Amino acid sequence: VCELLLSDKEYVGFATLPNQVHRKSVKKGFDFTLMVAGESGLGKSTLVNSLFLTDLYKDRKLLNAEERITQTVEITKHTVDIEEKGVKLKLTIVDTPGFGDAVNNTECWKSVADYIDQQFEQYFRDESGLNRKNIQDNRVHCCLYFISPFGHGLRPLDVEFMKALHEKVNIVPVLAKADTLTPTEVKRKKIKIREEIEQYGIKIYQFPDCDSDEDEDFKQQDQELKDCIPFAVIGSNTVVEAKGKRVRGRLYPWGIVEVENPAHCDFVKLRNMLVRTHMQDLKDVTRETHYENYRAHCIQSMTRMVVKERNRNKLTRESGTDFPIPMVPGATDTETEKLIREKDEEVRHSPLLYNQNKYMKQN
Numbered sequence: 575v576c577e578l579l580l581s582d583k584e585y586v587g588f589a590t591l592p593n594q595v596h597r598k599s600v601k602k603g604f605d606f607t608l609m610v611a612g613e614s615g616l617g618k619s620t621l622v623n624s625l626f627l628t629d630l631y632k633d634r635k636l637l638n639a640e641e642r643i644t645q646t647v648e649i650t651k652h653t654v655d656i657e658e659k660g661v662k663l664k665l666t667i668v669d670t671p672g673f674g675d676a677v678n679n680t681e682c683w684k685s686v687a688d689y690i691d692q693q694f695e696q697y698f699r700d701e702s703g704l705n706r707k708n709i710q711d712n713r714v715h716c717c718l719y720f721i722s723p724f725g726h727g728l729r730p731l732d733v734e735f736m737k738a739l740h741e742k743v744n745i746v747p748v749l750a751k752a753d754t755l756t757p758t759e760v761k762r763k764k765i766k767i768r769e770e771i772e773q774y775g776i777k778i779y780q781f782p783d784c785d786s787d788e789d790e791d792f793k794q795q796d797q798e799l800k801d802c803i804p805f806a807v808i809g810s811n812t813v814v815e816a817k818g819k820r821v822r823g824r825l826y827p828w829g830i831v832e833v834e835n836p837a838h839c840d841f842v843k844l845r846n847m848l849v850r851t852h853m854q855d856l857k858d859v860t861r862e863t864h865y866e867n868y869r870a871h872c873i874q875s876m877t878r879m880v881v882k883e884r885n886r887n888k889l890t891r892e893s894g895t896d897f898p899i900p901m902v903p904g905a906t907d908t909e910t911e912k913l914i915r916e917k918d919e920e921v922r923h924s925p926l927l928y929n930q931n932k933y934m935k936q937n
């Protein structure tokens with residue numbers, strides 16, 4: 575009957591649903607939070623400025639060597655509102671100055687991990703609160719991790735950092751200051767870094783697989799993107815003149831390095847990936863995998879606390895004192911049980927939670 579009705583009228587109107595969603599999200603605007611991490615001096619701020627064509631670091635204070643000896647990692651946040659063809663994007667850059675700067679850098683990734691967890695915690699609180707309408711989402715969607723071009727592949731600190739964070743955030747590794755390397759060196763370094771990433775079991779952000787019905791061009795572009803990891807990047811805050819055109823680049827006595835020239839580096843590929851093709855996927859993975867993981871742990875420990883409390887109450891009741899302690903009012907008891915039942919139900923319905931629960935029970 576339904577089919578008949580549809581073919582009768584031909585057009586009901588739900589085909590406009592994508593337009594409705596489009597209008598709504600454009601009106602609301604978009605947000606994206608990008609973190610940059612890696613040793614200082616690798617060109618993080620320069621690259622961010624080049625990526626978004628803004629000066630995000632106007633009032634940065636650089637520390638001298640002595641000040642950096644005991645430097646702790648501080649986290650700073652810069653937000654800019656950018657607009658393009660009527661689409662608004664609130665871009666937040668989270669920087670980690672001081673990372674790897676001190677003499678002793680053991681566990682210097684910890685404050686970065688804590689920061690990411692804090693954003694998850696805040697979101698979890700807001701989401702469980704009464705007013706869920708205007709939640710400010712500060713979760714970190716992507717972390718560009720800068721690898722030095724001067725080492726032989728990854729350094730221990732790089733491995734430690736990525737391993738500590740790979741389950742909390744989408745890590746996209748970049749090979750910094752690629753203009754200091756020859757094309758052959760870039761190629762070799764990329765292969766070495768990819769091998770090491772595999773060898774150490776580091777889980778960097780995985781580009782989603784192409785749909786099988788995509789055209790060949792698209793598939794090839796997608797493969798090129800995957801082979802590009804780590805993106806070899808060059809940043810510059812200056813505009814120079816090359817072949818009669820004004821371009822963002824670096825002027826050397828022997829020539830000009832152009833930031834946006836694909837023959838010189840992967841800057842454009844990285845920018846396209848971040849902004850044009852994968853921004854939404856980075857946000858989806860953050861929400862569906864990283865945040866979900868965090869949330870699962872939270873609920874698990876909350877449930878365990880409730881059960882422990884309940885057992886403690888029971889034990890006190892049964893401890894056979896001369897003066898029997900009055901029963902905990904029935905309401906509270908059933909309330910606790912209800913909460914556990916609800917959480918259990920939730921765990922059972924989420925495959926991720928279910929598997930984790932099973933794993934925990936086994937251990």
Ligand code: GDP
Nearest residue numbers: 614615616617618619620751752753807808809
């Ligand atoms: P940050 O401490 O990681 O934020 O590094 P900065 O962006 O402040 O850059 C440190 C120094 O490296 C500055 O003198 C930059 O001009 C220079 N620099 C930045 N990007 C590049 C690059 O791609 N290639 C080269 N050769 N130098 C760069």
